[in-house]
Amino acid sequence: MKAPICEVCLKTDDILCPADEKKLQEGVISELDVKISRLLYKLLGDADIEFKKAVEAGDLVVIVVGEGDVPLTIGKGGKNIKTLMRELGKRIRVIESREIKGTNDVKKLTTDLLYPAGVFGVNIVYKPGGENYYKVLVLSRDKNKLPEKAEVLESILAQIVGKDIKISFI
Numbered sequence: 710m711k712a713p714i715c716e717v718c719l720k721t722d723d724i725l726c727p728a729d730e731k732k733l734q735e736g737v738i739s740e741l742d743v744k745i746s747r748l749l750y751k752l753l754g755d756a757d758i759e760f761k762k763a764v765e766a767g768d769l770v771v772i773v774v775g776e777g778d779v780p781l782t783i784g785k786g787g788k789n790i791k792t793l794m795r796e797l798g799k800r801i802r803v804i805e806s807r808e809i810k811g812t813n814d815v816k817k818l819t820t821d822l823l824y825p826a827g828v829f830g831v832n833i834v835y836k837p838g839g840e841n842y843y844k845v846l847v848l849s850r851d852k853n854k855l856p857e858k859a860e861v862l863e864s865i866l867a868q869i870v871g872k873d874i875k876i877s878f879i
């Protein structure tokens with residue numbers, strides 16, 4: 710399993726090696742990344758998957774893994790997710806990482822994350838002063854199908870994409 714911390718740190722439960730401690734101090738990785746790395750390692754061992762990062766907001770933790778790695782991470786019948794939910798006391802969602810280059814990529818990401826609510830489209834909105842953000846359009850009739858409150862999902866998405874994201878109902 711590939712993770713944001715080294716193999717030695719994956720196998721221990723306490724302190725981090727100096728290199729990984731430095732990454733934590735510099736904010737390259739978070740406490741949550743460390744925690745999830747170690748929990749996943751216990752569940753998945755040397756399985757051929759890559760854990761990229763984890764983000765949280767409200768009661769939701771989103772685990773971002775490499776391309777094609779979602780099924781193995783979730784485990785048979787969702788058994789790994791159930792264990793993580795027990796350990797963390799939060800809801801868990803696993804999504805595939807993707808490079809965000811534009812609205813198409815945001816559409817794919819939000820389609821994964823907001824499921825079973827559907828994503829109608831994604832616009833880029835330019836603010837005066839040159840900054841911009843993504844506006845994710847969800848049909849009003851799908852509002853109750855969102856897996857979490859819109860604000861929680863917006864916070865998760867902003868952490869994944871590194872840019873403001875607004876969910877808008879149409």
Ligand SMILES: [Zn+2]
Nearest residue numbers: 715718726729
């Ligand atoms: Zn280490």
